Amino acid sequence: MPETSRKSRLSRNRTRSAWLFLAPMLVTLFIVAAWPLGRTIWFSFTDASLDLMADAKWVGIRNYLEYVDWGDGEGQYYGLLADARWWRSVWNTVRFAVISVAFETLFGLVIALVLNQQFRGRGLVRAAVLVPWAIPTIVSAKMWAWMMHDQFGILNDMFLRLGLISHPVAWTASPDTAMIAVLIVDIWKTTPFMALLILAGLQMVPQDIYEAARLDGVPAWRTFRKVTLPLIMPAILVAIVFRALDALRIFDIAYVLTPNTDATRTMSVYARENLFDYDQFAYGSAASTLLFLVIALITITFILATRMDLEGRNT
Amino acid sequence: MASVELINVSKSFGKVEVLRDINLSLEQGEFVVFVGPSGCGKSTLLRLIAGLEDITGGELRIGGAPMNDVLPAKRGIAMVFQSYALYPHMSVFENMAFGLEQAKLSRSDIERRVHEAATMLQIEPLLDRKPRQLSGGQRQRVAIGRAITRDPRVFLFDEPLSNLDAALRVDTRLEIAALRKRLPDTTMIYVTHDQVEAMTLADRIVVLNGGIVEQVGTPMDLYERPASQFVAGFIGSPRMNFLSGPVAEAHGAACLGIRPEHIVLTPEGGDWTGRVTLTERLGSDTFVHVEAEGIGPVNIRVEGRTDIAAGSTIRMTPDPASIHLFDAAGRPVAR
Ligand SMILES: Nc1ncnc2c1ncn2[C@@H]1O[C@H](COP(=O)(O)OP(=O)(O)OP(=O)(O)O)[C@@H](O)[C@H]1O
Ligand SMILES: [Mg+2]
Numbered sequence: 001m002p003e004t005s006r007k008s009r010l011s012r013n014r015t016r017s018a019w020l021f022l023a024p025m026l027v028t029l030f031i032v033a034a035w036p037l038g039r040t041i042w043f044s045f046t047d048a049s050l051d052l053m054a055d056a057k058w059v060g061i062r063n064y065l066e067y068v069d070w071g072d073g074e075g076q077y078y079g080l081l082a083d084a085r086w087w088r089s090v091w092n093t094v095r096f097a098v099i100s101v102a103f104e105t106l107f108g109l110v111i112a113l114v115l116n117q118q119f120r121g122r123g124l125v126r127a128a129v130l131v132p133w134a135i136p137t138i139v140s141a142k143m144w145a146w147m148m149h150d151q152f153g154i155l156n157d158m159f160l161r162l163g164l165i166s167h168p169v170a171w172t173a174s175p176d177t178a179m180i181a182v183l184i185v186d187i188w189k190t191t192p193f194m195a196l197l198i199l200a201g202l203q204m205v206p207q208d209i210y211e212a213a214r215l216d217g218v219p220a221w222r223t224f225r226k227v228t229l230p231l232i233m234p235a236i237l238v239a240i241v242f243r244a245l246d247a248l249r250i251f252d253i254a255y256v257l258t259p260n261t262d263a264t265r266t267m268s269v270y271a272r273e274n275l276f277d278y279d280q281f282a283y284g285s286a287a288s289t290l291l292f293l294v295i296a297l298i299t300i301t302f303i304l305a306t307r308m309d310l311e312g313r314n315t
Numbered sequence: 316m317a318s319v320e321l322i323n324v325s326k327s328f329g330k331v332e333v334l335r336d337i338n339l340s341l342e343q344g345e346f347v348v349f350v351g352p353s354g355c356g357k358s359t360l361l362r363l364i365a366g367l368e369d370i371t372g373g374e375l376r377i378g379g380a381p382m383n384d385v386l387p388a389k390r391g392i393a394m395v396f397q398s399y400a401l402y403p404h405m406s407v408f409e410n411m412a413f414g415l416e417q418a419k420l421s422r423s424d425i426e427r428r429v430h431e432a433a434t435m436l437q438i439e440p441l442l443d444r445k446p447r448q449l450s451g452g453q454r455q456r457v458a459i460g461r462a463i464t465r466d467p468r469v470f471l472f473d474e475p476l477s478n479l480d481a482a483l484r485v486d487t488r489l490e491i492a493a494l495r496k497r498l499p500d501t502t503m504i505y506v507t508h509d510q511v512e513a514m515t516l517a518d519r520i521v522v523l524n525g526g527i528v529e530q531v532g533t534p535m536d537l538y539e540r541p542a543s544q545f546v547a548g549f550i551g552s553p554r555m556n557f558l559s560g561p562v563a564e565a566h567g568a569a570c571l572g573i574r575p576e577h578i579v580l581t582p583e584g585g586d587w588t589g590r591v592t593l594t595e596r597l598g599s600d601t602f603v604h605v606e607a608e609g610i611g612p613v614n615i616r617v618e619g620r621t622d623i624a625a626g627s628t629i630r631m632t633p634d635p636a637s638i639h640l641f642d643a644a645g646r647p648v649a650r
Binding site for chain 1: 365366367386387388389392393394396398399400401402403404413414417418461465
């Protein structure tokens with residue numbers, strides 16, 4: 001009996017110190033995450049505007065959806081959920097996230113496999129690969145904007161010389177290419193991050209099993225498919241979730257590189273426009289709230305669909 | 316048919332020569348153990364035979380055919396790694412079947428071979444488990460089982476027992492001895508630095524030191540007729556006593572070697588007198604450490620238990636027939 005009571009006192013102590021250690025983070029998280037999020041959700045149910053935030057009054061779900069009856073039996077839906085521009089920006093964002101993360105994962109995997117090989121100057125190359133990731137996004141967006149400039153950009157110059165295009169393309173301004181421009185910059189910038197996360201996963205794979213596979217005469221491609229890939233899959237999935245969370249919030253590249261284009265207006269850009277440019281603070285808050293829900297939904301679906309091992313049961 | 320021959324084999328990593336002029340000839344069905352101190356090149360030699368490393372110079376033949384440029388998978392060898400090298404994401408069955416699938420065997424053939432090996436090693440109930448759900452000893456058996464399914468001509472072991480605890484080591488050692496009886500035509504090469512494993516398992520022992528072969532011989536050859544002071548010190552436990560000075564010079568040698576079990580206590584007068592500094596009691600034996608007058612520290616092995624206490628003075632006599640003599644270079648001196 002005294003045995004068990006002593007043990008439980010010990011574990012009570014451990015629980016108490018665990019909470020003590022967690023407290024600063026919980027408080028910080030509450031201040032910087034939970035509180036602003038709660039405020040945003042609250043504003044989305046009010047008629048707040050930028051200069052009248054204090055007098056904001058509850059208006060229900062009007063910002064999200066409202067049916068206005070015109071009196072003659074006709075009427076129309078208003079609100080975010082009935083806004084085609086909003087749905088366009090949701091589609092833009094999701095499309096951007098899927099394509100960019102797919103390419104970043106693919107390129108990141110290839111680069112990680114190369115960086116995992118023994119060769120002279122590997123340390124230097126590993127550091128060099130990180131450069132695009134280290135450059136602030138605004139700087140790289142401006143840099144690319146200049147390279148993609150329709151008259152003076154190096155991209156048009158090179159493509160013209162190579163004969164790939166017959167006349168200069170306005171990469172960032174033309175609706176056909178604006179999304180491609182944003183994708184190129186994002187993929188260029190973020191592939192190193194993916195490569196590094198996947199490289200970390202690769203380095204966890206024990207080397208001796210590759211020798212076992214060699215003795216078994218397993219060809220390189222099959223070794224990759226049957227041994228390497230399954231073993232680094234958890235790392236890849238975590239990297240994808242990280243990247244997807246980021247990509248779904250995409251704001252800076254789209255905003256700096258291709259301002260005011262329907263083709264690249266993302267959820268974040270849409271929310272910002274309403275919050276600050278159009279003085280529709282409540283409406284912008286509603287957009288921010290939906291943005292949060294969309295991201296949460298997609299992430300949870302992804303985690304469930306891939307049966308991701310977040311609790312480390314398999315390690 | 317599956318003899319293994321090494322002819323003037325050498326191996327360098329960059330400028331560092333790790334193995335030099337290795338000449339060995341192993342017969343089919345022989346169990347040969349490579350021993351030697353850490354870093355002497357045992358693993359490297361094994362990996363050369365497996366084909367995991369390229370041979371820098373010389374020739375390797377298996378079953379009479381040159382193997383220098385043959386892919387590992389085509390050499391008819393199987394290897395058990397010190398770290399087991401099991402695929403962590405595959406079940407025991409898949410681990411054992413993976414290589415066979417590559418060999419284009421039919422499904423029923425694969426299942427038959429895996430189950431045969433599993434039965435032989437009593438791991439049948441574990442076939443659905445992942446390696447992380449196994450104990451160290453079970454993993455070791457799976458690694459051996461995986462090697463067996465390959466039906467190799469030459470079986471290579473690199474310190475297969477070094478990650479096991481003492482009791483399990485003994486059990487697994489006996490199992491390897493049994494396995495060896497069941498596969499009488501398979502040549503086995505076994506790397507260890509545990510000389511008990513070497514003495515008990517080997518038909519012949521190859522003692523390596525600093526990248527060269529010091530001696531090749533049966534365990535008793537090595538024990539009774541070591542070809543150098545190094546081998547004399549390396550084989551046998553506890554270590555042979557090496558005495559220099561007047562005792563050795565009296566025999567015309569630089570060094571006199573005598574094993575602890577070849578010195579007998581002779582209370583009624585003996586050749587040497589000494590003061591006991593320490594006794595180690597193992598139950599079956601007692602090791603008595605003595606500071607012998609005019610000779611130096613000597614370790615004596617006494618069967619059973621004795622009541623000799625530290626600090627007492629004893630008399631002892633070395634068995635003249637078991638004395639080994641070495642010159643200054645460590646080579647044996649003829650008596
Ligand atoms: N890939 C390599 N590159 C350079 N040197 C190596 C390499 N592999 C082994 N060596 C060197 O070769 C020598 C022999 O190594 P080896 O692994 O064969 O020793 P060993 O006898 O198996 O030792 P242990 O008992 O500790 O396992 C060592 O000095 C080691 O440093
Ligand atoms: Mg070794």
